[in-house]
Amino acid sequence: ALVDTLTHLFFIVTNxxxxxxxxxxxxxxxxxLDRTKTQLAVFWIVLHLTLDTINPIKIFLHVFPSVQPWQIxxxxxxxxxxxFISELKELLYFAxxxxxxxxxxxxxxxxxxxxxxxxxxxxxxxxxxxxxxxFVDAIMMVSTCEYxxxxxxxxxxxxxxxxxxxxxxxxxVPVKRAQDSAKKGTGALSMKSxxxxxxxxxxxxxxxxxxxxxVTGKYTVFTKELKVGxxxxxxxxxxxxxxxxxxxxxxxxxxxxxxxxxKLPEKPVGFDxxxxxxxxxxxxxxxxxxxxxxxIGIFPEGGSHDRTDLLPLKVGVALIAYSAxxxxxxxxxxxxxxxxxxxxxxxxxxxxVEYGRPIYMDPSTLTSYQKGGLEKRRVCNELLQKIxxxxxxVIVTAPDYDSLQVIHAARRLWQRExxxxxxxxxxxxxFAEGYKQLLLQAKGEPPxxxxxxxxxxxxxxxxxxxxxxxxxxxxxxxxxxxxxxxxEDVDGDTFLRGMRLPYQICYIVFLxxxxxxxxVFLNLPVGLIARIYAEKGRxxxxxxxxxxxxxxxxxxxxxxxxxxxxxxTFWIIYGVSLKLFTNIDGPAISLCLFCMPLFSYxxxxxxxxxxxxxxxxxxxxMRLFPSARRRIAALPMVRKELSGDLGAFIKEIGPxxxxxxxxxxxxxxxxxxxxxxxxxxxxxxx
Numbered sequence: 001a002l003v004d005t006l007t008h009l010f011f012i013v014t015n016x017x018x019x020x021x022x023x024x025x026x027x028x029x030x031x032x033l034d035r036t037k038t039q040l041a042v043f044w045i046v047l048h049l050t051l052d053t054i055n056p057i058k059i060f061l062h063v064f065p066s067v068q069p070w071q072i073x074x075x076x077x078x079x080x081x082x083x084f085i086s087e088l089k090e091l092l093y094f095a096x097x098x099x100x101x102x103x104x105x106x107x108x109x110x111x112x113x114x115x116x117x118x119x120x121x122x123x124x125x126x127x128x129x130x131x132x133x134x135f136v137d138a139i140m141m142v143s144t145c146e147y148x149x150x151x152x153x154x155x156x157x158x159x160x161x162x163x164x165x166x167x168x169x170x171x172x173v174p175v176k177r178a179q180d181s182a183k184k185g186t187g188a189l190s191m192k193s194x195x196x197x198x199x200x201x202x203x204x205x206x207x208x209x210x211x212x213x214x215v216t217g218k219y220t221v222f223t224k225e226l227k228v229g230x231x232x233x234x235x236x237x238x239x240x241x242x243x244x245x246x247x248x249x250x251x252x253x254x255x256x257x258x259x260x261x262x263k264l265p266e267k268p269v270g271f272d273x274x275x276x277x278x279x280x281x282x283x284x285x286x287x288x289x290x291x292x293x294x295x296i297g298i299f300p301e302g303g304s305h306d307r308t309d310l311l312p313l314k315v316g317v318a319l320i321a322y323s324a325x326x327x328x329x330x331x332x333x334x335x336x337x338x339x340x341x342x343x344x345x346x347x348x349x350x351x352x353v354e355y356g357r358p359i360y361m362d363p364s365t366l367t368s369y370q371k372g373g374l375e376k377r378r379v380c381n382e383l384l385q386k387i388x389x390x391x392x393x394v395i396v397t398a399p400d401y402d403s404l405q406v407i408h409a410a411r412r413l414w415q416r417e418x419x420x421x422x423x424x425x426x427x428x429x430x431f432a433e434g435y436k437q438l439l440l441q442a443k444g445e446p447p448x449x450x451x452x453x454x455x456x457x458x459x460x461x462x463x464x465x466x467x468x469x470x471x472x473x474x475x476x477x478x479x480x481x482x483x484x485x486x487x488e489d490v491d492g493d494t495f496l497r498g499m500r501l502p503y504q505i506c507y508i509v510f511l512x513x514x515x516x517x518x519x520v521f522l523n524l525p526v527g528l529i530a531r532i533y534a535e536k537g538r539x540x541x542x543x544x545x546x547x548x549x550x551x552x553x554x555x556x557x558x559x560x561x562x563x564x565x566x567x568x569t570f571w572i573i574y575g576v577s578l579k580l581f582t583n584i585d586g587p588a589i590s591l592c593l594f595c596m597p598l599f600s601y602x603x604x605x606x607x608x609x610x611x612x613x614x615x616x617x618x619x620x621x622m623r624l625f626p627s628a629r630r631r632i633a634a635l636p637m638v639r640k641e642l643s644g645d646l647g648a649f650i651k652e653i654g655p656x657x658x659x660x661x662x663x664x665x666x667x668x669x670x671x672x673x674x675x676x677x678x679x680x681x682x683x684x685x686x
Contacts, residue, residue: 090148092169097142103560104143106601107136109348109608112421113144115355115394120333124290124324125358128317128387129337130310130395131299133344134557135163140339141297142170144353150289151297152282152316156180162561173285177302178231178240178274185232187219188268191254213241217250218268226252229276234265238311238546240274279316286320291328296320300387305545306553308404309397313388318380321361322369333358334387338394340425345555347527348608352425354394357669359386386669389676393668396425396432399439401549406454407431409461412471413643414650426666433671434657440678441656453649460642467631468618474635477619518603521574522596526566534558571596 052058061067084091104111119125127149131137138151151172158164158174167174192214215232223246226232231240232254241254286296298320301311317334324330336356343349361383368375398404411424411431419427438450446454464471537558542551575593578584584592622628654661660671 089171093148093171096166096169100139100142103564104139104351106604107139107347107349107556107560108351110350111140111144112350112352112425113355114352114422114425115357116144116146118355118357119145119147119335120358124293124330124332125295126290126317126321126332126334127295127297127337128300128334128391129297129339130391131301131304131553132306132339133341133553134304136344136556136560137299137304137339138170138297139560140351140353141337145355147295149295149297150286152286152299154180154303162564173282173289175279175282176277178277179233179303182233182272182274185225185271185273186221187217189215189217189220189232189234189271190266190268191215191234191264192266193264212244213254213264215252215254217252221249222246222252223249225273227276231274231276233272233274233546235270235272236546240272283320283323287324287327290320290324290330290332300384300391303545303547304553305547306549306551307547308399308401310388310391310395311547313384313391315380315384317387318383321383322366322380325361325363325366326370331360331363333360334390335359336387336390336394338391340395345552347556347559348604352421354425356390356394359390359669385673385676389669389672392672393429396428398432398435402458403435404432405461406457407435409457409471410646413457413639413646429668430660430666433675434660436675437657437660437678438653449649453645456642457646460638463631463635463638467622467628467635468615469622469632470615471639473616473619474639477632477636518599519607522567522570522600523603523607526563526570529566530559530562533562567600 048055057069057072061069061072125147127141127145129137129141133140135157138153142149149170151167151170152175153163153167153172155174155176158167158172193212226243226246228243228246230243232243233240243252244255245253247253289296298317300313300317302314303311305311321332321334324332335358338352338354338356340352340354341349342351344351365379365382368379370376396404396407398407408428411428414431415424415427439446442450464474534555538551538554541554542548545551571593574596575589578589578592579586619632622632650661659666
């Protein structure tokens with residue numbers, strides 16, 4: 001049992017066993033085979049170390065008595081040092097990967113990986129992921145991808161301790177971002193749009209035309225503070241626009257793409273200056289990595305955020321892809337990675353990592369890229385749109401957080417049985433995309449029937465939240481009521497039902513007692529300090545950011561960084577205290593230090609099991625209060641009516657959604673492309 005437990009922990013930290021889908025027979029068989037081989041190897045090594053008669057080193061020394069043990073030991077040490085130095089980068093990456101796997105297994109109770117077969121098996125790859133959880137995003141990608149990935153990391157993060165150290169060990173490439181050194185400009189400015197540059201090709205889409213904007217300053221000194229190529233960003237906006245021409249201290253011209261993405265400030269407002277950054281060294285390192293067959297990881301949104309949709313993508317990933325094609329003739333596949341978190345700010349949440357189909361460039365567009373100017377901008381924007389469609393195909397997006405909550409609640413109401421991760425993710429994406437298409441069809445004025453259903457679902461979700469119970473528990477309440485009212489019950493069944501509640505209470509007490517001692521001494525102090533530290537970091541990040549809503553994306557990162565430092569610090573403090581203030585000998589103290597990580601992990605597992613039982617017990621506790629009892633008793637009927645009305649509504653409007661309703665297998669990239677085109681068309685009509 002001990003060997004099996006240690007083997008299980010070994011697989012968690014080395015192979016991220018939590019992400020293996022048990023419904024995938026191939027992965028399950030490989031996992032079981034590897035587990036069996038590891039157990040046999042452990043037994044074989046222990047057997048040889050225990051019995052001198054079969055110990056190969058002892059046998060060798062017996063056959064050759066002139067050889068001394070220290071000579072063999074010295075040779076092994078020299079060879080180990082040589083191997084370590086020669087393979088330092090690979091060993092560091094493997095060590096960090098093992099460390100990240102252990103972190104992900106602690107941070108999340110479940111990590112499901114979808115679409116691993118979409119990753120090309122050979123050659124260079126560019127991985128592009130949504131940036132929804134700061135440093136944790138890189139942890140998830142490293143933990144779930146079997147390839148060695150070199151990430152592009154902001155220089156600001158590179159200079160932070162812990163994050164920068166881990167990034168160095170992973171072989172990351174630091175990138176200096178203009179927004180990290182943004183400074184407030186003198187005076188205020190207003191903007192006025194000029195006529196777009198005429199394009200000879202009438203079929204060319206409007207979003208590829210470069211619109212000229214005149215900027216008029218008030219008390220500004222453009223000639224002293226700005227240069228052509230710099231960018232300016234109006235206060236309150238996340239969009240920076242490139243300067244084309246500076247007329248004088250109060251007049252200049254800028255350009256940007258997709259002029260409808262935000263409202264031009266007609267009245268004078270403050271602005272930030274983003275100086276032009278030369279990225280030649282970064283591009284050179286990245287291209288060399290790709291040319292040698294390596295993989296690159298990029299978060300093309302440019303920064304982490306807590307929004308329910310993607311931020312506008314930066315053009316850097318398109319420039320890297322075209323540069324690799326131009327310089328080395330490599331049409332590098334771009335694989336979108338969807339990082340989907342459920343309660344990302346909370347400990348022991350759930351995550352789904354989805355790898356989408358690779359995106360390839362059209363080699364014939366290279367000549368347009370080489371022409372520069374508007375042609376280069378056009379093909380880069382086309383590639384960016386393909387990448388954006390691919391990224392949206394592996395995540396669940398919504399107009400806002402409330403809509404996202406309704407989408408998840410509707411999926412649970414519609415769902416008739418428990419689904420595996422890939423099918424559940426697919427169904428959630430169908431609901432999310434259907435929600436957006438209905439909004440487009442309604443042209444901002446949804447029918448009363450839909451609004452009523454939407455409000456009822458939101459009210460149902462709010463009622464569950466106030467009562468502190470989950471949707472799956474509502475079905476259990478209904479089943480229990482039916483069992484109690486059943487005439488077929490026998491005395492034995494009645495007795496067992498009556499024993500269920502005392503059994504759960506005893507089980508909870510047992511789990512909490514088992515977890516209490518290691519939890520109080522090893523986890524509780526770190527958890528409390530980390531929570532306070534993370535909240536301060538969240539407030540600070542929110543004050544600096546132009547795109548964050550609540551800055552919840554930084555909470556888990558700040559907690560993780562502090563825990564990486566504090567947890568071993570507490571272990572060392574306890575070890576020193578045992579040495580100084582007790583009579584325990586050295587080997588016993590060493591054993592205690594060795595067991596602390598195991599005890600800490602076991603206390604987390606026990607505490608989680610206890611909390612699950614507490615949540616299952618909550619409906620029984622809430623029934624002790626008369627008002628809550630009536631509300632809980634009404635929930636099954638409310639859910640049944642909602643589920644039926646939702647099914648009827650979907651049956652009515654489903655045919656208008658086309659493939660989203662009828663097709664079993666969907667090309668999500670194509671669906672996102674059509675959705676984007678419909679949104680743009682609707683915007684032009686308005």
